[in-house]
Amino acid sequence: QISYLRSVDVFKNMHQDFFKYLKKFKFKGTVWAVPEGTIVFPYEPIVRIEAPMIESQIVETFVLSMINFQSMISSKASRISTQAKGKPVIEFGSRRAHGPQAAVLAARASYIGGCEGTSNVLAGYELGIPVHGTMAHSFIMGFEKEEEAFKRFIEVFPTGYLLVDTYDSIAAIQKIIKFKIHPNGIRLDSGDLSSVAPKARRLLDRNGYEDCRIMASGDLNEYQIHHLIRKGAPIDSFGVGSELTTSRDDPVMSGVYKLVAVKIPRAQDTTHYKTFYTFKKSPGKVSYPGPKQILRIIRDGLIKMDLVSLDNEKNIPKGSIPLLKKYVDNGNIVTKLPTLQEIREIHLQQQLLLPRNLRLLNVTQRTSPVTFSNKLSTMIQKIQG
Amino acid sequence: QISYLRSVDVFKNMHQDFFKYLKKFKFKGTVWAVPEGTIVFPYEPIVRIEAPMIESQIVETFVLSMINFQSMISSKASRISTQAKGKPVIEFGSRRAHGPQAAVLAARASYIGGCEGTSNVLAGYELGIPVHGTMAHSFIMGFEKEEEAFKRFIEVFPTGYLLVDTYDSIAAIQKIIKFKIHPNGIRLDSGDLSSVAPKARRLLDRNGYEDCRIMASGDLNEYQIHHLIRKGAPIDSFGVGSELTTSRDDPVMSGVYKLVAVKIPRAQDTTHYKTFYTFKKSPGKVSYPGPKQILRIIRDGLIKMDLVSLDNEKNIPKGSIPLLKKYVDNGNIVTKLPTLQEIREIHLQQQLLLPRNLRLLNVTQRTSPVTFSNKLSTMIQKIQG
Known part of the structure; x- marks a missing residue:
């Protein structure tokens, strides 16, 4: 890799020491971060890295993409x-x-966010996420008769769900009943779920299949699930694909990595440093100066305010909780990293802290709880003015 | 991995032979595909896999996600x-x-699609894609004076581009002129590019910087570039980020993997097979039966029609070019795989085949050149009717 870099034309004026440095590169900086699973809001600093300039730059793109x-x-x-x-x-x-790789990372993130499992078996193997699967259309199409596919599947997966929409969902359920096949559930994967699900439920119930559950899938997202739940559709679980793993309606989270302060040695004296705060003034892309902390104020078990303040501010609101914790100190991990299960628990606990306004499906109707401290606000006004 | 699978609850009724099979698994099927870089249209079969059912199923999700x-x-x-x-x-x-990983794959795909390079150095190392970079805002912010950052950068990267928008683009260009810094170009990364670029160009030209090029970046996509080019903005090159690597306005390509035909041994006679075509009838998700070929008809150097037909059809239009080629035969690669550079060349040549209508930026104004053969159309009508 190093010899590749040496060969790249743009690096031809680079000092040889740089390549030697890279060979021995080790991150020796300090990292503050909110615990994974914590609910955060726009404009909050969620990771703070203190390191020699070159180290902080080398990790930037990897940190952002993860x-x-x-x-x-x-x-x-x-x-x-x-x-x-x-x-x-x-x-x-x-x-x-x-x-x-995005598939495995998405399975991980989805599990933290509250999903019960994934159909990605590699994510199960690597991360211990519960794996779930149902049959594929192609499995059914591999048999000349749909009921034959159902029977063979249930022999191997007695607790499985049968996919009924390959040809006609209601006709498939009638076959299940006629051939006395007893799956744990069925999966509806197309059509107007709010009308097919009740029909399927009634058909099952009338024939002694009260225990047979109904799973729904097929380009679902939070809006459609909201709609189905509100209509009281008799659906017991949901499978969500593309809309979730690509965040289809907004596939970019514009988190940025900004230089907020620089410590430089005072002239002729390398034991003392002066620190200056930095910020961008580009149109529409102003950045906020100085190392920061998020102080969360909780009242009656709900988030009342997140006060973003400079790290060295003295007037801290009583009872506020600093969200950024030190995870890495001079290159060494100093806080025990939680298991994936623990991260998920943190997130599910955090969901309970959200007031009603912040649970609204339509984000434009929400009011952000984020406030900047007086000191920070004054600095920002000076920059913008 | 195999012992993980054995431990998963849903597999507890699985025959032990299955796990033994997986241990020795090797794909021994046959793969037909359009050469990478070929322009294809909706509803065209771009890969055809002929393999024992289990092999064709095991590769499905990986093939689709790639x-x-x-x-x-x-x-x-x-x-x-x-x-x-x-x-x-x-x-x-x-x-x-x-x-x-998505970043590296996106760099690869972008290069094939016509980009000149990437800022992802790993993609350069692994795939030989030309790497380009410009300075970062944080590099500039690491210096107390912007001009100091510019000078130091140009010492190491004499052919580099200076990022001028950290504080004020025009003021930064004035500093470049004042301090007689001679970069290869400057990069504008924010603001209304259609008004800033001409201002920057005039300022540079008036001061003997006619050779200094202008690169533009900052949430650009094909629509904004179209607009800038049409307005004649004096921009020499573009840097495109989020909009490209996430395909932001449509981050899901709904390619599917469908079973279209099954060969099963005739009863009591394992040397002869019967083949039956398969298809889905799910609402909105009908699939098309039978192994297919795309026959491309080119007239006057432009694509006139893509005829999707069954693989065994006899009346092939004279001069039509079959797009699907055999790449893997019974598990062995039989067609030399092109280099990335060759794939890119294929694509750039293919762009020349597009008639004006298929180059329209607004896809809703285009007319698809895809037609199904009479035989296939009749079969589809029978399914839908």
Whole structure:
């Protein structure tokens, strides 16, 4: 890799020491971050890195691509599972994820955000996420008769769900009843679910299949699930794919990585440093100076305010909780990293802290709880003025 | 991995032979595909896999996640680079890609689609894509004076581009002139590019910087580039990020993998097979039966029609070109795979085949050249009727 870099034309004036440095590169900086799973809001600093300039720059793109993508998918999963009102949501979207690694990362983020599991078996293997699957259309189409496919599937997967929409959902359920096949549930994957699900439920109930559950899938998102739940559609669980693993309606989380302060040695004296705050003034892209902390104020078990303040401010509101914690100190991990299960628990607990206004499906109707401290506001006004 | 699968609850009724089979699994099927870089249209079968059912199923999700994502990004890159009318477009979107692997795959797909390079150095290392970079805002902010950052950067990267919008683009250009810094170009990354670019150009030209080029970036997509080019904005190259690497306005390519035919042994006679065609009838998700070929008809150097027909049809239009080629025969690669550079060349040649109607930026105004053969149309009508 280093010799590749040496060969790249733009690096031809680079000092040889740089390549030697890269060979021995180790991140020795300090990292503050909100615990994974924490609910955060726009404009909040969620990671703070203190490191020599070169180290802080080398990690930038990797940090952004991991945090932006997974935070976005966790948020989407949290929105979707909230709308499902306690009914299990399974992540089904590997085939539409942005490549195989994105599929595994999306499964991870979806699980944190409240999904019960994934159909991605690699994510199960690597991360211990519960794996769920149902049969594929092609399995059914591999048999000349649909009922033959159902019977053979249930022999191997007695607790499985039968996919009924390959040809006609209601006709398929009639076959299940006629041939006395007893699956754990059926899955509806197309059509108007708010009308097919009640029909399917009635047909099953009338024939002694009260225990047979109904799973719904097929381009679902939080809005459709909200609609189905409100209409009282008799659906017991949801499979969500493309809309979740790509965050289809907004596939970009614009998290940025900004230089906010620089410490430079005072002239002729390398033991003392002066610090200056930095910020951008580009139109529409102003950045906020100085190392910051988020102080969360909780009242009656609900988030009342997140006060974004400079790290060295003295007047801290009583009882406020600083969200950024030190995870890495001079290159060493100093806070035990939670398991995936624990991260998910943190997130589910955090959901309970959201006041009604911040649970609204339509984000434009929400009021942000984020406030900047007086000191920070004054600095920002000076920059913008 | 196998022992993980054995441990998963849903597999507890699975025959032990299945796990033994997986251990020795090797894909021994046959794969037909259109050459990578070929322009294809909705509803065309771009890959055809002939394999034992279990092999064809095991590869499904991986094949879909690789082809869906990269085809989507290549299409987006092709749209963007077409609008740039020959001006270089560099892919800049790693930090917003869906994870680190998606960033490399997006760089690859963007290069095929017509981009000149990427800022992802790993993609340069692994795939030989030309790497381009410009300075970062944080590099500039690391210095107390902007001009100091410019001077130091140009010492190491004499052919580099200076990023001028950290504080004020025009003021930064004035500093470049005042301090007699001679970069290869400048980069504008914010503001109304159609008004800033002409101002920057005039300022540079009036001061003997006629050779200093202007690169533009900042949430650009094909529509904005179209607008800038039409307005005659004096921009020499474009950097495109999030909009490209996530295909922001449509981040899902709904390519599907469907079973179209099954060969089963005739009863009591394992040397002869009968074949039956399969298809789905789910509402809105009908699939088309039978193994197919795309026959492309080119007239006067332009695509006139793509005839999707059954593979065994006899009346092939004279001079039509079958697009699906055999790449893998019983598990062995039988067609030499092209280099990335060759794939890109194929695509750029293919762009020349597009008639005016198919180059329209607004896809709703286009007319698809795809026609189904009479035999296939009749079969589809029978299914739907």
